[in-house]
Amino acid sequence: MSIKRVLRILLKDFSVEPRKSFFIWALIMPFALTLLFQFAFGSLFEPKPRLGIVDQGNSVITTEVQELEGFEVLILTETDDLIDKVKQHDLDAGLILSADFDREVKAGEKPLLEFYISGESLASNRIIVSVTTIEIIRGLEDSEAPVEVETVYLGEPGLPLSIRLVPLIVFYALVMAGMWVPSSSLVEEKEKGTLTALLVTSVRISEVLLAKWLLGFIFATFLAAATLLLNQAFGPRPLEVMVVIILAAALTSMIGLLIGIYSKTATMLFTLIKSLGIFLFIPVVFYLFPEWPQWIAKFFPLYWIISPIWEVSIKGEPLSLVWFEMMIAAAITLGLIPLALLLKKRMLT
């Protein structure tokens, strides 16, 4: 096998494939789906409350606010600068904490708290910022709340639908790029006879197949990572998320390659993809409906890549939690190689 020839075929594919409408469609769809789902269910363009703080002392309030999720906090040194930013709606609110603020609160002296709110900020953001600030100050004062609040969650517990849809979009990206791209590219080479033209040169069939797998793998990795990035779903462990994506791209591209080797024509390819579609997509459906018995999803091969994506990217869990799933996914990928070699012989005959 010549790596140089593999790379030449791969470069040719990277040059030719983007000129096809299908490739562009595969590239655009995950982004279009992201935007659609975010508009329909989520908050892609809904900004987090932006709070500016000028801390003239060393208040614990600043630290506590910075640790809060769902806030964008900007620490400034100049009061005038803070006021300007609030005026221009660069910030929803601005807080000026005097040098002895913490001590004065604890001593019950009721110090003046300068709190600026932007006239253009959303009502929801104003409420969130105000209530949160008051709660933190009350904690500082160490005083009892005047009322006891009983929180009752209504609706389904767990993550919002917009988040639960992320695996679906990522999976779609993986399927489009990892399965469709190598399989359709290979079948097109067969149908147009260019595969025969390649094989009467010094190129070996294994080199063509490796190039097609790499095409799907690289494209799937890029598209899945871009989709997660767009959905802000990389979580606190981006490198670990990348490891999961790379494994997922390897598996989906291998399945795509097998489909491409097996299919003699585009019609056969479409039929196979349509038939396999439900089988492949079922694990994702289980994530949309957490009340369903989740163990059923484990019978489907792509569960073993969707589960690590869910745990590591969406829930922010470490890789160590999903090592078993990843081992299974890797085993499936490696196990498909002999099948590809077997089908390769069938393709040549």
Add this chain to the structure above:
Amino acid sequence: MTAPSIEVKDLSHWYGNLQAVKEVSFDVYPGEILGFLGPNGAGKSTTIKVLTGQLALQEGRAKILRRDIGREDPVLQSQIGVSFEEKNLYLEMSALENLNFFASLFGIRDAGSAEALQRVGLSDRAKDRVSSFSKGMRQRLMIARAFINKPSVLFLDEPTDGLDPVTANQIRKTIREEADRGAAVLLTTHNMHEADELSDRVAFINEGEIVALDTAERLKLEYGKRSIRVRLRDGDGVREEKLPLDGEQSSARLSELAASPDLMTIHTEEATLEAIFIHLTGRGLVG
């Protein structure tokens, strides 16, 4: 004596129960063009497919450049050029990109793709996508691609099929140049004029068997009838008379006709390859 570039001995091939090629044997020498002449379905393309590794060798022996044929022999494949009947080019790429890509697969850095395109008259369309090319232009590009690695052996499957006479002549000229360079050329065609004009030797193939193999001249001598066609005025019409060249009676009759005031034209009638093919197989070259 120079060793043959292509050596085929008792080659047979089956598609299921159908035997497409039946124990064919032939050699092609460097610088020689062997024309495989036969109707569609005679086994010409199957023979080429077996020799180029597109189909597995089932029975018989075949060597190219003294190497046994078989799939995936990069050394051998780097020394052959193939032009397929099907126009299998990358339509989304330009003519130049197609040639450069295939040259790169042979490990050729400076392939001279621009010169190759010039040879087949496509210089002005070098950067255009192949999808915008006519059938003739695609065929010319196929020929340029087959030559891009300066092969020692060329397999050309119906290289001028369906082309206009000008394009066909241009392609024949290029094929002859390649043979003059020293390449052994196996050319399949069902065009008797092409085989006659281009081939150093001709093999007649019918129903998978080679029924005759020799130079066109010798075949004509062996199987052709030497005769003369004489056209004479006959009242308001014209009548024709055919005279065999052999025999005293013909000679006397010819002298008589030559002196006739009704004589219009005299033509020698050389046997065509098609006539010989029909004589040998009982069927025509087309269909």
